[in-house]
Amino acid sequence: MTSIVPTGMVADRLRSHARRAGGRIAVRTRSTTGWSAMTWAELRDAALSAVANVTGPARPRGPAIVLVDNTPASVASLLGLAMAGVDMLLMERENSYLHDERSVVNRLPATDLICPSDVQLPRAGLAQRTFNGLIAGPPATDPPRAEHPGSAILQLTSGSTGEPKIVRQTLGNILTGGALHRDLHRVTEADTLFAMVPLAHSFGLVGALATALVSGAGLMTMSRFTPGAVLEGLDAGATGLLGTPLVYELISPVLPRRTADARARFALSSGGPLAPRVGEAVGERLGVPVHQVYGSTETGLLACQYDRPEPWPENCVGTMAPGVEWRVRSHEGRYALQGRGQLLVRTTTMFLGHEGDRGSPFRDDGFFESGDLVEVDAVGHVTVLARKDTFVNVGGRKVNPRRVERVVAEHPGVREVFVYGGTARAGEEEIHAALVLGPDAGTGDVMEFCRTRLMRYEVPHHVHALPSLPRTGMGKVDLCRLLEIVAAAEKRTND
């Protein structure tokens, strides 16, 4: 696929915004101590300083791991690295992968870790640089010549099989995705986008940061999510909100009724199905509907709702985005543009492949198997019936159960383990772990062990200690039988 974004886009955009509106706030971030901000002129200078600091002998020899904490300094660093043509893996500041020796991240030949100043170096062999250090010093004076739309933006994904994988996206695709969001939601420099999601994830990176960059809109972020910060952001003039269904569920009860001076004009939800009761409650209070967005790290934006006179059908995620070619493969193996079946796509923002995989992820005709079951009706409305079942969706975060299994199995008292997803509240999932324990181990020990090795959202919500795991004749865990056993045990407990 050829990017529609020309070379030099980040540098050109930063220069343009700084020239036309240098004193306007480009990025503002709510941390535990208050708000911090950079104007467009400051962001341009800071990013160009980062360019100077990674040019020449100081240039990373391999990919850089960037622990994005959503601060203005991290945004400036990220943009500087992009302008310098440095390949980078974007991760949340808090993650369980860096200290997991067997994780896919530690198989990446990364040479640099770029992070906040209080992060402890996870392993030898990484040159550590701080955001504040990277953006210090004189800015690069020459136009960055290394910027290239093919520069790699690496991101973690749940993976179609086995452990999580690293997706190789490109800078050009990220910016193209931003342009798509800009056009679909008519984002201009009069807007301020509030990313209630991490910028290290696709939705935050593309839907918020890239959209702000290509449109000139301001960007609001949080270093730690709090509903109170969202209220402050709305008071400060946020016009577009980007969140997950869980985020909207959390802010729903605290949002005030829309007032005459409210500026919010659109809200986007991605990461899973938005429960109608949550969407309606938030929409009623904000005074604008919450539009659903459907996509993936691999493909970029696939479909979304947008403002239009007629209401969107319930549970529909909108229509296919511009540039998306699709086929629906029916149960019988027939291909069509509408109907119910597996979704295959080609997009203008398609990834290049998974790090370390030798085979192509694409079919011979260039289509990518999304793994999702969808229905496309006669007018093009898309409904996602089921996402691929290789991950557990915890509040919009895709948790790979096989990785959690592997980590749990490292506890010396665990003889067998099987991790799976279960339904929680409407549209939400939780992680269950079925365990066979040795004589001296307890579930409490295993949970403590998990808490030291996994992020909080990755730690199983429910633990079921069993004498054995039910298995099929092929030796695989029999999930249907397991669910029956767990349900029966819970019934006995409740009785």
Added chain:
Amino acid sequence: MSSQQLYHGDTEVSRKEQQPAMDHVPDALATAIAREMGNILVRQPLGLMDDFFLAGGDSSRAVELITRLVERCALGDAEATDQLHAALTLAMFDNASPAAIAEAIAKQTIERS
């Protein structure tokens, strides 16, 4: 129904485990919340000043906790329940200790009485 009544009979915890709570917040309520937090986190009840998030809680579990507390503390009418829901949501992300959450509930209860 007062917050004390809601947690009647759910108060047994050794004094040794307890840490000082705000004077005007009933220990029984904070202790019951500490136990509910422990249930959700699959661990022992939290100390009254322990932070839910530092003890392993995340946003998804926070929603679960808030939902359970709102259900148990239903204040009679929908408006009061909505106000309690909002107060608990803000309190959880401000200070997520059992004592602080108990104080938020007690405050709502007092305002309604």
